[in-house]
Amino acid sequence: MNEQTMPAVRLKAAEILGNDLCISSEDGQTLFEATASLISEGKQVIVSFEGVSMLISLFLNAAIGQLYGQFTENQVRSHLLVEGLAPDDMELLRGVVENAKKYYSRPKEYDKAWAVEGDDEE
Amino acid sequence: MLKKIGSIESNAYGFNALALLAESSKTFSGDMLALDFQECTTFDANMAAPLYASLTCYNVEKVQAVNIRHDIRVVLTKNGFLGELGFRNISDSDQTILPFRRFKRNEGLSFANYLSQYMRGRGIPRMSAGLTKRFLQSLFEIFQNAAMHSNSQSGIFVCGQLSPAMNKLDFSIADAGIGIRDSVRKHFNNTINSCSAIKWALEEGHTTKTNNQPGGLGLKLLKDFIRINQGKIQITSRYGFHEISGKVEPFYKLDYDFPGTCVNIEINTDDTRNYALKSEIKSSDIF
Structure with a gap:
């Protein structure tokens, strides 16, 4: 039996x-x-959010965003579906996924930009 | 030993006064702190949360509130803050209070129960379901950010106040932790100042998580929501104060070191926008 x-x-x-x-x-x-x-x-996975009353980005970063650190975009796309989310929560998930893709494509970029910051006058 | 406290409003002056109160603990000795409210003529109820953060700096057995005006005593007794100091609480007959509470950092579910108990039917009839959802999401994002990043040993302090006549709801979430500045400093090994650290934390994708996980959306989402709602956010962390309200988004450096971080969120409760999206997004479009 193949994956499809x-x-x-x-x-x-x-x-x-x-x-x-x-x-x-x-x-x-x-x-x-x-x-x-x-x-x-x-395996193909369907993550169901049926019955979930509250969802925030901090949760989705760990639950879904983190998958992009372990799998390729193609692997995630071909193995994962979600269901049971309201349209505004789907929009939230889309933001989390876009952020995760950026993060794992250049995790050290911001570090370089801010590591030189030395403006302490406190 | 007496410590004077002036008027405390939700603004940079109010936080400066609370930061001064915290810094004064360094030269304080004694087992009992008497907080003298004689010069306090206004106290925004939600500011009880950051006040508590300042009081955690005092290593005392007892804190008393003295010379407190009747109206301010009523506000701080109704919201349960003075109950923390041994005063008898007054019932909130108007149901406009989200009372002062302390939570441990791992008590996110208790915070959810608190919101469920006090948001439901509490004189907030005009808030649409969409607005309520976005507001609660914002509060959870702020609470969990504090839980994850603050390292606050004394927990997280919350308090809110509804002002029906002004169609606004103010809520404060404070901690007595290391502040955004020190979190960023530890992450990057730099010497960033408090205002720059707040500015950094508000950028999408910026996070000080150390577990190789993406993050940094919570504050950005909060900012986007508040702009649409035409509300207000104040972020105070150590020497930094930042307000997002309308077109003006100033940063101020406080004169004193606030002991941790406090996020104040003020929403326009009269907002009837439908925050639910009209267009469907398919799961296959996302990944």
Whole structure:
């Protein structure tokens, strides 16, 4: 069975986390590990946010953004889907994904720009 | 030993006064601090949160509030702040208060319960569902940023006040941690000052996370939301104060060192915009 025809595994965020709030980095890490493990096995993953009442970027950075540090864009695109998000939360996710792609393509760029800052007068 | 406190409003002067109060702890000795409110004629209720951050600098067994005007006593008793100092609390019959609370840094869920309890039906009838969602998202982003970056050993302090007549809701989230400046200094091994550090932290994608994770969207999203809502944000961290309101976004260097970071957010509760997007975005369009 090739990857395209494998049945997708659905990860329900609210069930995995045991609550309906996606607001902490720790919970984001938990969802990331569950998702990354399945993608590493070549499985299709659907992350479901059904029943989630609150979602913030800090959570999504850890849960979804971090995938781009472990997998290529093609791998993420071909193995991951999300469902159950309101359109404004999808927009939030899009911002997180764009930020993650930039971050992992040049993680040290800002460091260089700001490492020379030496304007202490306090 | 007495320490005087003047009027405390949500502005750079108010934070300067709180920073001075914190710095005065360095020359303070004794087991009991008497906070003298004689010269305090105005106190914005939400500023109880950063006041508490300043008081954490005092290594005392007891803090008393003395010479406090009746109206200010009512405000600070209603919101539970003076209850922390042993005063008997007054019930919030108008339901315009989001009371003063202290949370440990890992108590994000308790903070969620607090918001759920005090935002629901609390005299905030005109806030649309979309506005409420964006406001709560903003508060969680700020709270979790403080939890992650502040290293505040005494926790995170919050307090809010609704002003129905002025259609505004003010909320403060303060910590007594290292401040944005020291977080950035540690990350880059530089000597950046407080105002530059705040400016840096507001840029999209800027984060001091050390775990090879992307970040740095929370404050940017907050800023974008407040511009649309025509509200106000004040970020005070160590010697730096920054306000985002309308077209004017000034930075001020405080005269004294505020012990940590405080984010004040003021929203226009009369905002009837529908923050929900009309167009659908597909999952496959994102990745």
